[in-house]
Amino acid sequence: MSDPGGRFTAWDEAAWNLFAAELDAWQAGGRRATFWWRDDDAGSPHPGLERVLALAARAGVPLGLAVVPDWLTPEVKAAIAAAPPSVVVLQHGWAHANHEPPAPGGGKVRPAEFGPARPPDVAVAEATAGWARLRGALGERAWPAFVPPWNRIAPAVVARLPAVGYRALSGFGPRATAEAAPGLHQLNCHADPIRWREARRFAGPTATLARLREHLADRRTGRAHPEEATGLLTHHRDMDAEFWAFLEEWLTRVGIHRGAAFPPIPALLEAAVS
Secondary structure, eight states, rough: BBOTTTTTOOOOOHHHHHHHHHHHHHHHTOOEEEEEEEEEEEEEEEEEHHHHHHHHHHHHHOEEEEEOGGOOOHHHHHHHHSSOTTTTEEESSSOOOOOOOOOOOOGOOOOBSSSSOOOOHHHHHHHHHHEEEEEEEEGEEEEEOOOOOEEEEEEEHHHGGGGGGGOOOOSOOSSSEEEETTTTTEBBBBBBOEETTTTEEOOOOOHHHHHHHHHHHHHHHHHOOOOSOEEEEGGGGGOOHHHHHHHHHHHHHHHOOTTEEOOOOHHHHHHOOO
């Protein structure tokens, strides 16, 4: 939905009705559609971080806060410590720095901090240093779950994460299997409402609700892994007023629907690992 000037508004009631119908289908089948919320790029002070933590507290919804260890400041540490226990810290790489080389012929680089350009031993050593910093600063608030910057990570790095203590990996897109590697549970996000190539513009309520609904329908019908909670990805540093309004409305409505649930994030991160 857009206003006469062609910009998105914060909500689309028709799109919500389609989304709610999918939740009704889950409920009619005796199931509850599970969701989770991940917010990336935390670590340094920002008004958006204060806002996202306040929204999580007000909505009573668990939040997986992906923190960049190299960015972590005493102010942010204190803000996280004061947040509700349902706010869980995940590790967002080390410094959110690209290490991929320039593309041949001047093409577009697909940035990655833990991509194939780096020796796996170097990448894993940096990851574990970041984990030590997060755990030392935030204690049990931090969970050994790795969120690669730009949602990109080399398979050789993934394979080594369980051996150094990680228990979960979170990227983007429907997972193919419950484990990214033996002992490493995979919990991804499925909708990113920011159009990064369009001045980081909100994609709008219609597209966002449709993306979330599609993943729910695929789970319900077996086209996607049925036990992977449907994840909404936000970036508190890059959200406009419409996105904030949409997020609050969506969290409120999903939170009260009997066909939906936001399980505790530690339970989701540990699910299906045997």
